[in-house]
Amino acid sequence: MRMTTLGRTDLKVSELCLGSMTWGTQNTQEEAHQQIDYALDQGVNFIDTAEMYPVNPISKETIGKTEEIIGEWIAASGRRDEVIIATKHSGEGQKAVRDGAPISAQTIAQTLEGSLKRLETDVIDLYQFHWPNRGSYMFRKNWTYDPSAQNRQETLDHMHEAMEVLKGFVKQGKIRHFGLSNESAWGTANWLAAAEKTGGPRVATVQNEYSLMCRLYDTDMAELSVNEDVTLLAFSPLAAGLLTGKYQGGAVPKGSRRDLNPGLGGRITDRVFPAAQAYLDVARKHGLNPAQMAIAWCLRRPFHTVPIFGATSMEQLKTALGSSEITLSDEALKDISDAHRAHPMPY
Numbered sequence: 029m030r031m032t033t034l035g036r037t038d039l040k041v042s043e044l045c046l047g048s049m050t051w052g053t054q055n056t057q058e059e060a061h062q063q064i065d066y067a068l069d070q071g072v073n074f075i076d077t078a079e080m081y082p083v084n085p086i087s088k089e090t091i092g093k094t095e096e097i098i099g100e101w102i103a104a105s106g107r108r109d110e111v112i113i114a115t116k117h118s119g120e121g122q123k124a125v126r127d128g129a130p131i132s133a134q135t136i137a138q139t140l141e142g143s144l145k146r147l148e149t150d151v152i153d154l155y156q157f158h159w160p161n162r163g164s165y166m167f168r169k170n171w172t173y174d175p176s177a178q179n180r181q182e183t184l185d186h187m188h189e190a191m192e193v194l195k196g197f198v199k200q201g202k203i204r205h206f207g208l209s210n211e212s213a214w215g216t217a218n219w220l221a222a223a224e225k226t227g228g229p230r231v232a233t234v235q236n237e238y239s240l241m242c243r244l245y246d247t248d249m250a251e252l253s254v255n256e257d258v259t260l261l262a263f264s265p266l267a268a269g270l271l272t273g274k275y276q277g278g279a280v281p282k283g284s285r286r287d288l289n290p291g292l293g294g295r296i297t298d299r300v301f302p303a304a305q306a307y308l309d310v311a312r313k314h315g316l317n318p319a320q321m322a323i324a325w326c327l328r329r330p331f332h333t334v335p336i337f338g339a340t341s342m343e344q345l346k347t348a349l350g351s352s353e354i355t356l357s358d359e360a361l362k363d364i365s366d367a368h369r370a371h372p373m374p375y
Contacts (some may be wrong), residue, residue, distance in 0.1 A: 035232030048337035052082035052093035097146035114154035168294035191228030207233035273278025303371035323351035
């Protein structure tokens with residue numbers, strides 16, 4: 029497993045990141061611990077989680093459970109120094125967490141201490157804001173996105189206030205580095221400016237959805253990513269499983285994400301299955317596993333990308349890890365590009 033460095037930090041992580049959002053609903057604690065042990069044995073040292081996990085479904089009864097599962101593994105294994113842990117502070121509107129309170133100086137302190145306790149650790153390696161208070165065009169909201177009601181000064185004041193709080197926690201040794209999630213180019217640029225002005229932690233990463241079928245990052249965010257050394261942590265690189273082919277022909281495997289969430293968070297449209305088939309055809313033509321092709325493609329982007337993958341079985345885990353050994357030929361990359369032009373925004 030190749031290693032890489034996040035942003036301008038000293039964090040050396042595996043080029044693939046193990047996602048955890050199913051641990052506590054679709055996966056038991058025992059299964060989660062098996063996944064961590066196996067992934068570490070294969071060279072993965074990077075685990076991403078969030079205070080609101082697990083999902084499918086999100087509920088007040090289960091929030092924090094995934095962090096607790098990771099914390100139990102840390103306590104039992106004694107291998108904390110072998111892993112880089114990233115977690116996320118939920119934002120405004122998530123009713124299951126703090127009744128949907130926005131991110132603020134008060135919630136940062138409360139949330140960080142909660143995550144540290146559940147994870148049974150003294151420090152969070154990468155502390156991320158899950159989505160911005162002002163809203164986001166992610167989660168299919170790009171189709172109706174309207175920023176005209178945003179209050180610029182209120183947003184900037186919030187950023188500066190948050191930076192001062194984060195700076196304090198970095199000084200205390202409770203946070204090593206800072207990242208964003210579901211952010212825009214304007215938002216990321218202003219977080220970078222706020223860090224420079226206040227001396228707070230610089231944005232190291234942005235965790236946005238990115239896959240063969242969701243390529244909103246390819247333009248303004250890509251330019252910012254390259255010029256400002258901000259690493260993309262690409263979540264849903266398999267498009268919630270659509271790129272594996274398991275949902276083609278109307279199939280809904282029992283216990284799968286679509287079985288629990290039929291619309292896959294707005295990803296199911298009339299266009300999505302022909303688009304998935306186009307990529308499946310490319311994989312078949314070049315003798316590739318479609319899941320491995322999709323993840324390997326993320327690793328080949330012209331901006332620094334670390335794909336975050338999740339698995340609900342050891343078979344899925346092993347398949348995803350195998351993507352690090354895949355080399356995509358120029359011919360395969362051309363066919364992928366042609367498929368994208370034919371199916372540019374399937375959801």
